[in-house]
Amino acid sequence: MELILRLKEFYLLEILQVEYYKAQVDSSLDSYIHNAYERMVEHEQEHANFFVQVLTQHNQNVPTITGGLARLAGYFLGEALDFTSPANRYKVGMALEWKAIEMHRAFILETWKYPDICKKLWHNMMDEEFHLLWFKDQMRHSPA
Numbered sequence: 001m002e003l004i005l006r007l008k009e010f011y012l013l014e015i016l017q018v019e020y021y022k023a024q025v026d027s028s029l030d031s032y033i034h035n036a037y038e039r040m041v042e043h044e045q046e047h048a049n050f051f052v053q054v055l056t057q058h059n060q061n062v063p064t065i066t067g068g069l070a071r072l073a074g075y076f077l078g079e080a081l082d083f084t085s086p087a088n089r090y091k092v093g094m095a096l097e098w099k100a101i102e103m104h105r106a107f108i109l110e111t112w113k114y115p116d117i118c119k120k121l122w123h124n125m126m127d128e129e130f131h132l133l134w135f136k137d138q139m140r141h142s143p144a
Contacts, residue, residue, distance in 0.1 A: 003114070006107055007051050008063045013103065014048035015065070017096055024089065033086075036134060043127045050120055087142045090135045097132035101125055 021040045028034040052062050104125035111118040 003111070004055070004058060004060050006110065007055055007058075008060075010103065010107065011048055011051035011055065012063055012065070013100060014044050014051065017044040017100065018048060020092070020096060024093075033138075040131055043131070047124045047127070050124070054117060085143065087139055090139045090142060094132055094135045094139075097128050097135065100128040101132065104128060 018041055021037045021044060024037040025034055025041060028037060055062050104121050108118055108121045108125070111121060
């Protein structure tokens with residue numbers, strides 16, 4: 001049962017990331033930034049889809065966030081940050097990615113007896129690390 005709770009937790013994290021990055025796509029006028037966020041949305045949606053697949057295989061309901069709460073959170077987080085510097089948006093992205101990486105590290109250790117899940121978690125964590133590196137690089141090139 002702990003596995004199911006953790007899978008649901010990860011699904012919700014991925015959905016929050018998807019919605020936050022979608023809000024950034026919608027607000028970006030720079031083609032490079034726009035495409036980078038679109039790619040992050042694709043990665044995070046792929047991660048979420050994996051958790052849906054595993055939950056479905058275990059005959060579990062996929063968590064739903066009523067009233068579009070994830071979209072709302074992503075929108076407010078993204079829109080509120082549109083009124084500040086790009087560096088602040090990157091800081092939020094870095095915080096989301098750090099949290100995802102920390103969670104993946106812990107969950108990987110918990111899933112050794114589920115090799116397919118464990119392998120996918122490694123791959124997802126690498127995506128999160130690449131996103132974090134992208135944000136860090138953008139911070140270096142952004143005005144404060």
